[in-house]
Amino acid sequence: MRIKQVEISGFGRWSQKKFDFVNDLQVIAGQNESGKSTLRAFIIGILFGFPSKKSNINVYDPKDGSHYGGSLIADFNNTIVKITRLGRIKSELTITYLSNQLTIVDPEKWLTDQLAPLNRDMFNSIFNFSQQDLSKISQLKAIDLQKLLLNIGAVGSSGWLEITADLEKHADKQFAQRATGKRPLNIAAKQYKENSHLLLAKNEEMIAYASEKENIVRQTQIISQNYEEVRKLTRRVQTSQTVMQQYQLYQSAQLLKTKITASVPPVADADIASLQRLKIGIDMHQNKISELNTLIERTPQTIDIVEKYDATSELAKIQIAERHLQELINQKSSIMADEKRLSDRFLNKKVPELLSSTEQKILINKSKSIITILVGIFIGIVAFFTVKPLVVVALLIIAYGCYLFHSRRKLLNKIQKRYNMMSLADIELVQSNIKQFSDWQHQLVALDADILEKQNKIMAQLLPIADHFQVQLNDDVFEAVIIELMHINDQQHMQAQNNAVMIAQKNQQILTEIKQHQEQLAQQLSDQQNMLQKYHVLNEQELLTLKQNYVDHIRNKQRYDDIMQQIEPETMNKLQEVSDEKELSQQIVLLKNKLEQKQRTGLNLQAQLSDMQAQQKQRISDDQFLTLQQNLADEQTNLIDQFGDYIAEKMVVKWIDQALQLATQNRFPKMQHIATDYFKRLTSGKYVAIQFVKDDLNLIGRSGQKYRVIELSTGAQEQLYVALRLALSSVIADIITVPILIDDGFVNFDSIRRQTMIDILQEIAKKQQIFYFTTSFSHTTKINVINL
Template sequence: MELHIYGYGKLDNKHYTLSDLQLFYGENEAGKSTIMSFIHSILFGFPTKQQSLLRYIPKSSSEYGGKILCHMEDQGIVSIERVRGKAAGDITVQFEDGRVEGEEILQQLLGKMDRSTYQNIFSFNLDGLQNIQRLKKEELNRYLFTAGSTGTDLLLKLSQDWQKERELLFKKSGRKPKINVVLSELKDLEKQVKEGKEKNDQYLPLIARRKSLESEISALEKEKELLSDKREHLISVNENWDTLVQFKDVEKRLSQLKDLEFPPNGLERMNELKIEERQTSAYLETLKSKQKDLMEKLESKDLDLTLREDIPFMEELLSRQSSYLKWKEESGERSRELRMVHSKISDTIRELGLQVEMENIPSLNTSLMMSENIQQALDDQTKLLYERESLDKLQEEEMEELQAIERKCENLEQRLMEEDEYQELQRKVKALTGKHSTREQMEWVNLQVKEAEGNYSRKKASYSYQMLISGGAFLIAMGFGLWGVFSGNWIMAGMSLLFLMVIGGTIFQSRKNVRNETDTLQKLKERAKAIQPEKTGTLDTAEQSLLEQMEFRNEWKQRVLSLEEQELKIQKLQERKEELEKAIIRGEGRIERLKEELYLPSDFHWKWLRDAFAKMKELVYLYETYSHLSAEEAYSEKKVKEFTEECQGWFHRHALLFTTVDEALLQLKGMLHDLEKRRLVVENIVAELEPLTMDIEKHSIEIEKIRRDLHDLIQIAGCTGEMEFREKAMKVQERSEFKSQYKGMKTRLTQKTLDTFLEFNSLEESRRESARVLQTIDELSKELSAHQKELASLSYEIKTLEEGKSHSAILQEFESKKAELGELAFEWSTYTLAGVSLRKTMELYQKTKMPKVIELAEENFRELTEGHYQRIFLLEDEMIKVERMDGTIFDAIELSQGTKEQLFISIRFALIQSIGDKYRLPVLIDDGVVNFDLARTKAFLSLLRKVARDHQVLFFTCHPHIKQSFTDEEMIVLKRKESIRTS
């Protein structure tokens, strides 16, 4: 992982290369918190003005942001860059294959994790190590659940908000909540409604039946709820059947071993007595053997004092034996190290192709200035090459556009007339326009003729139809008129005459209309004949040609302007490309000078310069190591040679055989021992015999006492021999182990699950019972649905009876209140069901994930406290408890501040380890061991390295004693005012 800080807070243009376990060491205000915030901002966005987080906008730089280079599985090296832009900054995610993405891909890479989740799980400081001791089991479970799912306390807050909303709606003993108020009003209305219904005989049986149905529905719902609880316990039994069987076997075995009688610590006491017996017997045998040896020495020859004068020299040689062995070992070790370092130096020179001799390695320039020059040269050259590639693509696109414009211009030029032809066409169109009428006039007159013909046809058809009808009506009226005249009915005769006159007037008007249409049509046809178009085809063709030429000329002028603009654009691109080529050549010359200065071959690829420079720094360090080791080897060989010559000279002076220094020193030691032994034997042998005899008698008595104690111990245990005693001790120990196992399993299993398990003899019976319960639940659901339908129908009948009664107004208000109560109850049930769902989800989390987290936390806690605390307990409705090594149980609040923080770190690391397969994100810790002593700080650092196997760990501190536990490669030293140095 690498950090490139363009500008963030007081950090400006900084670059850090990070290892899997990286220590940031520095004083206060050296930049530790700034770097920690920088990582958060690059991954999750800059804090907005509305947020309370510090924004770290640089004061002395216009650049704001930076990038992180990291290695991801299946993706390779990924660059995440965020700079000043929109609210959270502009993000660029670039992959190793050159693909560039944005914020959405970054969220996928982070597993949809937000800033708050990350800071609650993977990033913490002293502020986060507080108040863990006050959490009870349920609260800790909820804490771990929310930390594992959202990383915040949003779910806890949401649950509390739901509870407040429920209490605002309903309280069992409350008067002000909405449901309580509506229930009180509803009871009064119900009383009034009942009083009005008592007179209705049909109403009362329906009410009774409804109550019966409600009672049956309530009973069915209660039975269904009980069966649902039973099914949950059966599911738990089926899932934990093997554990429950084991629990039953342990309980049975404990009942078999409960009547054992055995002395306290009996086996330990026997072992101590046996050890004491063996030690005393061995010592007694030693005393007897010494007594025998002393007696034999009394009869040995006198002392040989030939070499008495050389004793000081011999002792002095033997006293220098350890120094000789040290020099010899150091010489061999330095020789091996020299060969290894020389091999590394040769491999590095060969790998880089350096044109430098080994003795000239110190002359290599590995300064920070050279590193900065290489970085700047490579960055500049990369940018220039990328810009040239972009210009090439852009120039190619612009050339294609230019060619397209040229082709269009050529096409237009081929279709344009010569200027003389164009002028002649203009004169021709003008002349033809003055001589002839337009086509539009002729078409308009023809349209008028067609319209008049249509009107004439319709009028004529209407006149014929009207004549037919009028003729029939005329005959009928004539008949009625004649009948009236002959019968003397003059009214009928007058009406018939009047009707005949109307028919005659209608026929006359229709005939006149037809004649008018005929005259109009004749006039229009005469006018159409008068308008005779003369050679209109010639005029139309000339006008069309003139219009086309005018359009071609206008389009040609636009294309020519576009062509000039495109040529100017390409010319500017070519000038920029020439400038880039010159800059690239200058950059290549700069890189060649750097390669010459670093003794690199000319064909060495410039992209590898950064890696080569790092290897050169390592090469210089290896050469310094080689020189130091050579001097140490020469010194050790010189000391070994001097000691060998001195020892060999003494042996030659005394005519003794000298083979090797080691054998000679053994001979000298034997000589001194013999001389000293022979001198002291005679003086000490008599003085030693008397107390030796007394010791022999004393220890013989002690052995007899130990054997009596062993016999008494076996008798107390009710055993006949040692073998039977030990077998009984093994059974007692087995009983203790079973008790511990029983206690642990009892903690993990609920009593209801155990009771349910004892009802069955096999897993198959439990599964059959679970299936039967499920079937019963289905049957109850069907029966419940039928009763609810009947209740709905019955309620409708009651409502029908209630309508139109004298108490209708009261009943309407009563039903309105019932509806209001239903809505409030629905709202209350919504919050209740949401809370139940959240609780069940957390219980499921507790059953599946919580044991693994607690197991990992116990392992971490044992390591942090050096085995002083063994277990962590989470009992129902109790605070966190821990068990000390001696079996004493403590509440977390009773622990010291340092131990409480170690407990929290153990749980936090357990959570990180439990979700490590899904989120492999870096862990950030800011001074988390302030209250730890030296031993537990070392244990914490050991656990930190264990976590660093699966997660990159960045540890920030200002304490020097922590710095000593990290190598130079694992440490970055930050300074308050001076430039930051990367170690």
């Protein structure tokens, strides 16, 4: 892989910045705080993902508020792609082939496959190092430096070396190899030895006890053998039972699979709740209308109306008209909200015009120009071998196809600019919304006319009533005026009417309430019918049944998925071959019978051992011996546990060292020749060879003298480390080739060795791209340098 270009949208101090790179050695020079490390972190972030703040490292938030992320153009074996990552918290990865502008469907998997087997940690351990890594060398102890260099071929070995150091330090605090050691295990071992001698002294007097003890030991061994057989049989029974359980799970999964084949339409919980609310409202309105009708029938009627002017029914009509007016206003607000949501999708808040029929044809006819070009090429080839004058015709056809192609691209770019650079697929999808936007505008004009008409009508109806009651009208708030007029009308009725008038007023109020309930009932019945038609059912019970069927379908599918996840893939293949559960059950029964027989034998042996131990205890009458025996057993148990932990820690240290050495030695034969050449050149021929002998690393001088790593100077140690790292990168390049990133890695090198190092990097860069970040750069050879 070679990186050709980096374009940063926003990352640390960089914003809207583009860098073009060469394919070999790319030097990036700049003073401190000029953005070198930021650029290096950006390249790693694009390839392996941006870090999160939870990792407690610099996430390089843009200083000027630019959009986080950017893109990188890379060449993967002559396949040039553009890798784009935008956003830090929810990073969005997009990979596009530059040859045909096609976008990769699963970019994360594609990029992981291209970089495999590398991950971020492996990349940093092999292809990415800085002066900070070299500075650590001077702070290491001699033995730690030796281990670091020996295990440099094992990726991630530094973390394991820290673990082994901690384990060995803890183990040495517990036990000392010398006889005069005063550490906990030394003291415990000495105490155990003294108590053992005391127990042996008393044991000489108990010959019968010793003889029986041997019998108990033999009996214990027999019991142990029986226990081991029982344990093996138990494991076989458990394994068979597990297979049986998985077989039953498999059968259950197959049964569930037959149930989930048919599709069941989903029913939203919100619709169920809405239908139930409508049913409650319908029942309430129907009951209320029935109660009000009964109340009217039972109320005595009168025609003794005293009031000369009654505006109740007129105000009721005006109130209904005002509600209709409010519904129109709400409908207008809803349409305006839909318009706003559509316009918000565009940067300038302006909805573009619909595509013309010509633009739509051009958008749909993607391959017309290509087909024309291919036809021209075909005719040209045929004409070249037959009638050569027709080649001119073929060239005209090809030219016409190119003209169509460029014309279409030009028009497509014009359309995309009009639609704020939306993708062509999104432009096609948004056409229906733009057409609907035009319909909304016509609806708004009609609604405005209806609203104005109804407002004028209500105003005309309210004006004589308001004049009669001497109430000032408000053009904006009709509801409050209507309520006020009705209130005044009611007060005048109460003052001007007797009990008969009050009855009539009450009847009128009941009729108004009935009408309101009827209107609300009609609306809710209509909503209920629409809801039922939505799911193609006749009543609420059928909808609930449909909902339950959907819930059962989802549960069965989830249960099927859960069961299939519980079964191991290897077991799944075996279960598919099992045709009869009976034979498997018979095997389990036979194993259980054999296990029960072994368990009974074990109980009998244990009973015999208990009798022998009881008789043994009867032979021991000295309480001090029993106490000493128990104390010695406790000391033995504690000593075994403590020594077990000590030995475990020592063995873990040994195993880790051996594993790291094996991992490194697999690569050392390939690395040795390359590292020796680099180290020889960096030391001006002072050291001519690097030898790896088991767990030791030696350097051979010009005179044949052998040197250990700890005998080298700090500068020579850094040069050896760099030689091994570069050799490892070259060896790994046979598996995966990615750029090497070096950040001020040669600060402590003198001018001659730094010049030699640049020459070596140039040689490596012929096969593998290298980015060298440095504060200053000067070299006799012309090298591509980007000055920040």
